[in-house]
Amino acid sequence: MTNDSSKNTLKAALPRGLRDTGHSELDLIKNITSKIIPVYESYGFEELSTPSFEYTSALGKFLPDSDRPNAGVFSFQDDDEKWLSLRYDLTSPLARYVAENFDKITKPYKRYQLGNVWRNEKPGPGRYREFLQLDADIIGSNSYGVDAELIMLSADSMSSLGLNDENYNIRVSSRKLLDAILALVSDSEDIDEVRRLTILRAIDKLDRIGIDGVQKLLSEGRKDESGDYTIGAKLQKASISKILDFISIGSQSRDGFISQAIELVGENDLGQSAIEELRSINNILDKLSYNKSVVFDSSIVRGLEYYTGVIFEANLVSKDNDKNLPVIGSVGGGGRYDKLISRFRKDQVGASGFSIGVSRLCTVMQMMDLEILEENIGPILILNMDKDYEYSYYQMAQELRAYGIKAEVYLGSAGMKAQMKYADKKGSPLVIIEGTVEREKGIVTIKNLTKGKEVSATIGSRDSWIKNDEIQFEVIRSEVVKEISQILKKDKT
Template identity: 40%
Template sequence: MAKDKGPRRPRAETPKGFRDYFGAEVTERAAMLSTIAGVYHRYGFDALETSGVETVEALGKFLPDVDRPNEGVFAWQEDEGAEKAGDWLALRYDLTAPLARVFAQHRNDLPTPYRRYAMGPVWRNEKPGPGRFRQFYQCDADTVGTASVAADAEICMMLCDTLEEVGIPRGDYVVKVNNRKVLNGVMEVAGLGGEDRANERGIVLRAIDKLDRLGPKGVRALLGEGRTDESGDFTKGAGLGDEQADLLFRFIDASDDVRRLNTGEVINRDQPIYGASILDWNRKILESLGRLVADSKEGTAGVSELLEIVGYAENQGYSEKQISVDPSVVRGLGYYTGPVFEAELTFEIADEKGRPQRFGSVAGGGRYDDLVKRFTGQEVPATGVSIGVDRLLAALRAKGRIGGAAARGPVIVTVMDRERMADYLAMAAELRSAGVRAEVYLGNPKNFGNQLKYADRRGSPAAVIAGSQEFERGVVQVKDLVLGARIAADASLEEWKENPSQVEVPRGDLVATVRAMLDR
């Protein structure tokens, strides 16, 4: 063959950083999304589904005048000949940017406040890593068009309800709440207020975010002149004086105490902390934060917003173990302007080295007031939360709370006699009519062993067997594959002799026999 003839075979591969989801992985996620949608809907949130593709201009994280503005996103240009040839399009990287676009575009037709939920895939053009994919699901609820702190409180309470409804019991999660205004207040008191100190504030925020990893000493270095890491690389610090750093550390220490509390180092939340029982925890920590930011108007406003949230939560019967003020919650995104929240699962699972580890964050959000302004010039207050559906699924799987019957394969009607296909199809149809998942083996029926191997691979709970003898005598054989596997593993001699895993029943008893088998 000429070598330029017949192109080589294409590789059967997903692109790097993408993956396929099979069977229960798909249905369990669908079931969880449906449950979450149910809670959101009950709270008055309306569904919104935008397309995966937006103009880069509307997504807005990127400058429209850059030649290839796809840093972090998948982007391409409209073809020549298209109506808007040359326009940059991109896959959405979250569900918040499209919401801002929708609200700006349809604000005259939408109710205000607009409560909406959205769920679906988002895409990031980032370097993939273990467990880190370039397409993943988000599941958001946002309230756009109200500055009321009741909206933030509602999101926190709804988050509690959602976690419990998908199967995380009370006590296994905490929704931690903080307020960016408090953080800004602390920085203001430390002399870091004003437009011209934005750079230092950024360094401080990032330093606080690294407390877990660097410890107090490392953070203190970053607050001061800077820090040299193990490799010898130097990171420039915020250049704060000792007094400023001390003030920030009073804030950080409070966070740290809470973190110790949450990670179990100070083990029992019902024990007194700061001289207060858990029943007063939220108010005590807010008192302490209030003293810290007493000289900052913004900081004081932040504390009072948190007090309002805590008040609503108390009033609705949410305990301090469910909704808990935690000054360590910073949240990476720059656009938060008020309350921020993070839902953490508090139970431990084994990490890759087998060490027990807290499961950690599964949802986060907060108030952001500037996203719509880009389009309209008007500031539109908004608040919302995003649930990391895949992490939440992983948590439920780790706790054995999903899986089981839903992931069970179909009953397999085996084929002993090709000429009887119509009869086999009828058996499967009868089973399905009775609500039993069932199918006929449609591979090559010659090797019966292959049919049972197929049933095994499908995770089938039972197989139906009928050859010419059975048809003549008006009976079928039904094989309990679950029991069969158990007997094969550890049967007594009697059990072997009895072979209770396979029974012969009249054809008319097929459905009843299979159902009884599945129920036991």
């Protein structure tokens, strides 16, 4: 019979691309957001929360059709047959919210939002179908100051995590500038929307496939390592070299970028206005001493469609990479999206925003092995030695907690050895022992597990651990809290 019942057991499993998050990553997330959010608030951003799903039509132009009802988004039908979708970013719900409450909102509206988003795409390492984003957006202003502010905000956010110029950079470009270059190209040939996207995608891939690869994608096409062939934009030679000239400005000092871009853009109006914006932003950044951390970079493209002006990306870079190229990748990005709210309203509303991929940022910071985020210390464990005096253990725990020190009493009556193992696994720094021996003397024994671990490699016999009075010592019962808080303070430094 036991065999039969095991057959009927449900297999415990999570769907593809989803995962559970354990306490150590949750601690890290808490740690990171508790540093970035105050930065947002210091700039005057207010928090907003919106539901996890909405009408599909409100989220974007992707209405599920019968062939592919879930392409990219998770969708389902309500009982009135209307399509609903889980949000795939925090920007579209914001656009809906602003449009719906337009007259109540004080503009420019500065909002931040922390929340999960869902994407129905192929998952990969560090790419999940559910992940946490932290967004800051400013709605209702066309001023370049908005973009400058968001760039500074993103730089300040990275700094708040203890990262410096060598660990991160913000790379800035302009969609308008890209369009100006394309406009110059289209003087000699027809650039329709399909071709435009092909060109933008090609530029976006510079990091991965290099300038040769981009060139191939701008001309006939490119065969990749897997044998797949991607059809190119089939541009004329002169057009290709114009675009390649722009790309090869590359990532560099903001002044250098501007002076080179001016030459390429010439008299083009769109280009002139793009340069004017970048110049104004540069001015502010200069005056406020944002130097090495913010660069202008002609290969930044960011997603597609939706952006209309300044665009930027935050990257963490590896220390041993002197070229300052991002080897680890983008942890956030943003830009101006002036047309998004016009889906809901006739008039155009200026908007610009910045989004941090929190889960991504966590993994990347862990990969970089930055000793910026302090490790979480476990609770102090009070051993459960004597049932008759259990209350005394709870008293000690209460005293410690009142001092803001994490403490727990061992639950149950396992042997001392098992209790010590429990303390070890929970990451307890200290253990408090109050058995009959101690109680009769009015003392407790404190064992320092952290110290013990340090010297464990060099110590042979068991007796010498216990006799080492740095590892284990006695304290008068009434001095426990004072003593422990001192040890914790000392161990921290």
